[in-house]
Structure formats: C-alpha cells, structure tokens
Amino acid sequence: MKKPFKRPLKQQVQNHLDQVQMDTSQFTALEKLMANNEQKEKKDSRSSWVPLAAAGMFFFAVITAFMALQFSKDNLLTMPQQIAEEVVSNHLKLKPLEVKTGSIDAVRGYFNKLDFMPVESSLQALGNLQLIGGRYCSLQGITAAQLRMKQGKNLQTLYETEYVPAVFGDLPSLEKGEAPLVIYAKGIKVKVWVEKGLLFALTDSPAVTGRKENDG
Amino acid sequence: MELDRTSLEKLYRYAYTLTANQADAYDLLHNAIETGLNRPSDTAEKYIAYLRVIMRNRFIDEYRHNQSFPHEDIDDHSPVSMSGSSLEDVVIASHDLSVLWKTIEPVDREVLYFWAVEGLNMREISEKLEISRGTLLSRIHRLRKRLSENVNDRQRGQV
Structure with missing residues (x-):
C-alpha cells in the first residue's frame, strides 16, 4: 500500500482551505446583495441631505428676499422721504422728554454734547409753536436734537441736526429763499429744510383730541 | 461597502473554518453581509473584520444552541511545556x-x-x-x- 505523502500542517491547512471556493452564482448573489445596499445607501444619503439642503436654500431665499426688500425699500425712498419717515416714526412714539423747558437757552444748555447749537428757525410756521422740551435723538445715524413743540393741545416734533450734504443730499435752504420740502410720511406732513447750517424737520400733524403726551 | 471577490473568498474560507461545511459557510457569510450592510466602514479591512466578528458570534450562538461551544473548557493553569510554534513541525497527509x-x-x-x-x-x-x-x-x-x-x-x- 502506498504511503500517503505528508507535508507540514501549515501547508496542508492552506491547501485544504484553498480548495474551498464559492461558485460563480454564489459570488454573484453576494455581490448583488452588496450592490443593492450600496444603491440604497446612496438613495438614503441623498434623501437625508435633500430636505436639509432644501430647507437651507429656502431659508437663504427668505433672508435674501427680506434683505433685498429692505435694501430696495431704502433705495427707492429719496433721502428727504427717508428723513420724513424717521421723523414721523419717532414723532408718533412721543418718547419721554429728557429736558422740559420752554426756553431755547435752557435747551441749548441741555444739548451740550451735540456738535452743533440748537437754534430758533425763522420759519413762520414755527411762530405759533411753543417749545416744551427735548431729547437726544439721531437722524439717519447723525446725532440730533428732537424738540417737542406745542400748539394748544397739539404736539409737533422738530428735528435739528448738523447738515451734512454728503448724507442728506441737496435740500432747500431758507437763506437762499427756497421753500421747505413738504413730504408726507404715515399720513403726517413733514417740512424739511436747511437753515443756519442745520437741517430742520418739522412735523405738521393734525390735532388729536384726547392723545396723552408721554413726557416721562 | 462592496468587497472584491478575493475578500469574499477569504471571508468564505473563514466561515468554512467555523462550520466545516461549505453550504453552512455560505449561509453564514450571506447572513453576516446582510447584517453588516448598514454598518458604515471607512476601509475594507475594518469591514472585513466586522463581518468576521458577526460570523463568529452568529456561529457561536447557533453552536451553543445545539451544543456547548468548547471555548472555556481547557484549564488555563494546566502545565504547558511546548512553545507557540509547536504546530510548526507537525506533518500530515x-x-x-x-x-x-x-x-x-x-x-x-x-x-x-x-x-x-x-x-x-x-x-x-x-x-x-x-x-x-x-x-x-x-x-x-x-x-x-x-x-x-x-x-x-x-x-x-x-x-
């Protein structure tokens, strides 16, 4: 009887396991199984980021639209109109007065942190108004004095600030014989003019019965 | 993650090592791949190692179901005189x-x-x-x- 040929165990184990092979159909089945999952993963990952991306794009679009709207709104308004809008907006709030006085000198004494001196205007319309006080404010980002005027029970707001042409643009000057610009904002008439190197903006709101003055 | 045929073959041989039966080995590998499909792995090596662990655990579970898996029945403190290479000189047909x-x-x-x-x-x-x-x-x-x-x-x- 022929004696079996012996080899080292390690080699025999390797040989034995080398003979163990899957057939083509088994390979194909396993590859198909993995490929299907690969496609599913891609689909899943797509479906997971698509809603996020859509939400992000929607958010971006909303923000962009909002900013564009604000930008276009500001740009569509002329500078006098923007001044009038800001003046009326603050006029309607009637924020508490920081100084209560009927004297322009006392007002000047209070507004000592301004880069300009509040002055009386020569505009005739102001002749009927009585000064009752004021507060620090700003107009288009420039520090201003917000003065409150009274005519009977009717309150008006007068803004005075340094006239900066680069900011406020070309405005009518009383000294040149030009009439104030008349602009309506939120239903309230606003006169805007330049006088003595200052920009003036005066509301001319209709009389309001029963409106309580919030003067702090 | 998809594996090439060489890796699949290797896993299959390990499955066969466990089962000593080619049909069972294929079932074990198929089952492991199904189980491990959703596991994200950055490298093929890690994925292969993961599949091997799945197969081993699955095999042990099934083996234990039928009989005790002879894993811990050897006395760890029994005297051992041979070196780690004691299989090296074994020859067999x-x-x-x-x-x-x-x-x-x-x-x-x-x-x-x-x-x-x-x-x-x-x-x-x-x-x-x-x-x-x-x-x-x-x-x-x-x-x-x-x-x-x-x-x-x-x-x-x-x-």
Whole structure:
C-alpha cells in the first residue's frame, strides 16, 4: 500500500482551505446583495441631505428676499422721504422728554454734547409753536436734537441736526429763499429744510383730541 | 461597502473554518453581509473584520444552541511545556487533514486558520480569539496530540 505523502500542517491547512471556493452564482448573489445596499445607501444619503439642503436654500431665499426688500425699500425712498419717515416714526412714539423747558437757552444748555447749537428757525410756521422740551435723538445715524413743540393741545416734533450734504443730499435752504420740502410720511406732513447750517424737520400733524403726551 | 471577490473568498474560507461545511459557510457569510450592510466602514479591512466578528458570534450562538461551544473548557493553569510554534513541525497527509477537519473543534479550526492562512502568531491569535495565551497553548498541545493520534489510528485502520 502506498504511503500517503505528508507535508507540514501549515501547508496542508492552506491547501485544504484553498480548495474551498464559492461558485460563480454564489459570488454573484453576494455581490448583488452588496450592490443593492450600496444603491440604497446612496438613495438614503441623498434623501437625508435633500430636505436639509432644501430647507437651507429656502431659508437663504427668505433672508435674501427680506434683505433685498429692505435694501430696495431704502433705495427707492429719496433721502428727504427717508428723513420724513424717521421723523414721523419717532414723532408718533412721543418718547419721554429728557429736558422740559420752554426756553431755547435752557435747551441749548441741555444739548451740550451735540456738535452743533440748537437754534430758533425763522420759519413762520414755527411762530405759533411753543417749545416744551427735548431729547437726544439721531437722524439717519447723525446725532440730533428732537424738540417737542406745542400748539394748544397739539404736539409737533422738530428735528435739528448738523447738515451734512454728503448724507442728506441737496435740500432747500431758507437763506437762499427756497421753500421747505413738504413730504408726507404715515399720513403726517413733514417740512424739511436747511437753515443756519442745520437741517430742520418739522412735523405738521393734525390735532388729536384726547392723545396723552408721554413726557416721562 | 462592496468587497472584491478575493475578500469574499477569504471571508468564505473563514466561515468554512467555523462550520466545516461549505453550504453552512455560505449561509453564514450571506447572513453576516446582510447584517453588516448598514454598518458604515471607512476601509475594507475594518469591514472585513466586522463581518468576521458577526460570523463568529452568529456561529457561536447557533453552536451553543445545539451544543456547548468548547471555548472555556481547557484549564488555563494546566502545565504547558511546548512553545507557540509547536504546530510548526507537525506533518500530515492531505487526505488525513480533510478527514480530520470536521472532527476538530471549531475553536481549533480557527486557530489553524489564523495561524496558517492569516499568518498570525500565538499572541495575535489569543487576542483574536479572546483567550489567554496559556489556554491557547494548551489547546494547541491537545490539537497536536489529537492530530497525531488520529493519523496513527487511521494508519492502523482503526478510524
């Protein structure tokens, strides 16, 4: 009887396991199984980021639209109109007065942190108004004095600030014989003019019965 | 993650090492791939290692269901005199190994697989199988003895 040929165990184990092979159909089945999952993963990952991306794009679009709207709104308004809008907006709030006085000198004494001196205007319309006080404010980002005027029970707001042409643009000057610009904002008439190197903006709101003055 | 045929073949051989049956090996591998499909792995090596763990755990579960998996039945403190390379000088005929393969305990087949196919040393095998080095050496000692006895018995026509 022929004696079996012996080899080292390690080699025999390797040989034995080398003979163990899957057939083509088994390979194909396993590859198909993995490929299907690969496609599913891609689909899943797509479906997971698509809603996020859509939400992000929607958010971006909303923000962009909002900013564009604000930008276009500001740009569509002329500078006098923007001044009038800001003046009326603050006029309607009637924020508490920081100084209560009927004297322009006392007002000047209070507004000592301004880069300009509040002055009386020569505009005739102001002749009927009585000064009752004021507060620090700003107009288009420039520090201003917000003065409150009274005519009977009717309150008006007068803004005075340094006239900066680069900011406020070309405005009518009383000294040149030009009439104030008349602009309506939120239903309230606003006169805007330049006088003595200052920009003036005066509301001319209709009389309001029963409106309580919030003067702090 | 998709694997190439070489990797699949390797996994299949490991499955066969556990089951000692080609049909069972295929089922075990198929099942492991199904289970591990959704596991994200950055490299093929990690994915292969993961599939191997799945197969092993699944096999042990099924094995335990039928009989106790002979994993911890060797006395870790039994005297071990041989070195880690004690299988190196064992020689065996191809036919004898084929016959004995099914009778060897699954854990011992794993030892042979990692030693002969993966080229791991004893320390690496003990880490892989999560058994102590002493246990592994005892197991190798018994395996070596058993292989010799079985081959001798076969040569004498007793098996």
